[in-house]
Amino acid sequence: MKPNPLLLSLLATGLCGLPLAAQAQSAQDFEALRNELKALRAELDQIKARQPAPSSAPAASASAWSERIDAVELRQKDAVVLGDIPGSFRLPDSETSIRIYGQAEANLVKDFKGTAPGDIFSNVMEQPLGASRSGKMALTAQTSRLGLETSTPTSNGTFNTKVEADFYAYCDADSTCLRNRLRLRHAYGEYAGWLVGQTWSTFVDADNSPETVDFNGPPGFPGGRMMQVRYTYNVPAVAKFQFALEGLNDGIKFPNFVARVDKAFDWGSTNIRLLSHEQHIDGVSKRGLGLGLGAGVKIGSTSTLMAQYSLVDGDADANYLTGANYPVLDGKTLRMDRSQGFLLGLGNVFSDKLRGMASLGVVRSRQRLGDAYVNTYGAQGNRQLLQWHVGMYYLPIKNVELGSELLGGRRTTFDGSKGDLLRLNLQARYLFN
Template sequence: MKLNHTFLALMAAGLCSLPPAAFAQSAKDFEDLRNELKALRAELAQIKAQQTQQTPAASASAWNERIEAVELKQKDAVVLGDIPGSFRLPGSETSIRVYGFAEANMVKDFKATAPGDTFTNLMEQPLGKSSQGKTSLTAQTSRFGFETSTPTSIGTFNTKIEADFYAYCGSECNRNRLRLRHAYGEYAGWLIGQTWSTFMDTDNLPETVDFNGPPGATFRRPSQVRYTYNNPSLAKFQFAVEEPSDGARTPNLVARVDKAYDWGNVNARLMTHEQRIEGVSKRGMGLGLGMGYKLTGTTTLMAQYTRMDGDGDGAYLIGANYPVLSGGTVRLDKAHGLVLGVSNVFSEQLRGTVSLGLVRSRHNLGDVYAAAVGGTGNQRLYQWHAGLYYLPIKNVELGSELIGGRRTTYAGATGDMLRLNLQARYLFN
């Protein structure tokens, strides 16, 4: 595996950094300590150069004790950072946080297993009845990352780099390759780099033990340029230019508005995107609505709806059919997606979530898909999750989740999924 040297240097710097000290001081305090230590050393050298009869040995010993005290204080001058769990190096105003987790999953399929992914892949679930399941184990979703925050005269400058080991490498292959998840800088409302799509509703996406989660929502991390204007008394507005779908020549454009309330949150999202096949192009639209509602102090209801005209990457609406070329025209699957979830925190050690994902093709493109890809287009998908996380000790999470679903094609053929996912996660920072 070949890695960029700069990335390796940054990773090593983050992982090899020492933990923060117990109390904070400013960079100026550290400089004062260094100057004090320098002066003490010089004065001690002068004392040693004098005659013993002129300066008692006890005096030099006292100076040595003083120097040791300042040296200990200097070591503690590594300061706590401005972001939780972060630290600042001596002489630096930049806060650095190193984080991540080691994670292991065991997945038991009770029915046929979809190809190409250890985790749920209902869009390619084998058709027909089958009890020929299998058991898979992987630790490839373990991840690490670091983020920084630097104060400036008009706000903070933030950066983030995060990676895991679950890079896609083709159907039925070992994904054990380093994959970049996030890499961006953020300053004065501007974000430039790779992170979650502005069209994705991360606030109202139910937590699942399964790495992929339910279909029916957006799950994409494109490179993008995003501007955010936040007026707390009004709403938060975001506008983004995002990396286009495969083959397209023009970027995707996204506009979004979010509003938070005491009882929860709502959001609305719009996007326009180009889909291009063999030189033929067509532009589609996307609409997203999301809501979170606090039923009680510990229980939250989440819902999001997505309407998408085609999805060449299969990520702006998980479960939508890919665009196809028919009669010299690009045909876009006008699909609807709905995700519902209820989460509850039972105690400091136990939390759980039940969720459901639905996808339905709006137009019957059965004949089109039969001619293009053999009639395997999906007309309906539904997938449910019921999971728990238990925290036996600090920084350790044990997850268990039962997952089921059904895929129905335009021809009426069905494929059922039923699986159990067990997980152990060990977090740092």
């Protein structure tokens, strides 16, 4: 089989790419090594001070102490390198450790009602309207993925990199949806609080997004991976603060700006996110605002309840609100759909071999028939999207997961038309490293 040039390029990028910051060994381990070094050096200084004249014996003694110091320094260096990424290995003649990971995944999807175009997985935004005919069945392994992480120690912390891809690339220009080709998901570097590259938008609340077997998941939450420059300032006793410039696309005058605050508690976590973003169509630009709230609450020792709320002025490609209607151009005026999203999720771990999850996502437009936006967009724009998921994962052996999920939903347009979704998703995947 002929090697895939893009895959080889991604592997090379991960091996030689921009480093990122991460934690290595614990502070207590390093402190113990530092104290041991200080004690050894102090004893060596005392030996030298007690010998007024040079002789072979003191030289041999000093040499022995120097060897002990070198050994401790080597232990300290190894602790930094080998502790960077669990499951990693060190590259030959290098202080860089690397971890290769991924999953081989197969999904069987059976629609009991009409199948939305453009995607194998759930796409309630385009669910067929009216009486739905029986849907199709599909089998795919396109969501299998491959990734690698690297970590390199420095005197001021570690540089890390991450490169990850799957095989779920978008359609061709002629809308032939073959997919089955490599797609970049993450490619970034981070050091000393700075992140540069492509990863989840800072507006995305990944920690409070419920797990689903379905690859796309419910609408109602931000879900974009964006090119960005992000700075994180963490004050453990107060909160974690993040600021990012994202998505400088062609024609946009200034990048999108996201500010975020996360706070952890014994009972869970909360966050608030603010967004200023720009949309651009055919030379016309307009800025919109966004607000996001998220929380996760522990229920006992096995369950977590998650909730998110988003309010966004216009969006494109579901970067900041999955399910929102696109901006439209009305003459020389760019009009945005103000939408709000709600997401609830519950996850429970029944045992080390079984976990279950349920979720509900809703997106509602704040526009109405007769509004300038609806007149331009069309009466079959989405007034409301609703989608629910109920599923579980079973782990028969290590690194193998079998998932099953029933999901359904309804699309309601501005003119009152409806389209219903009901499907079964079965999944088998093998995770390595």
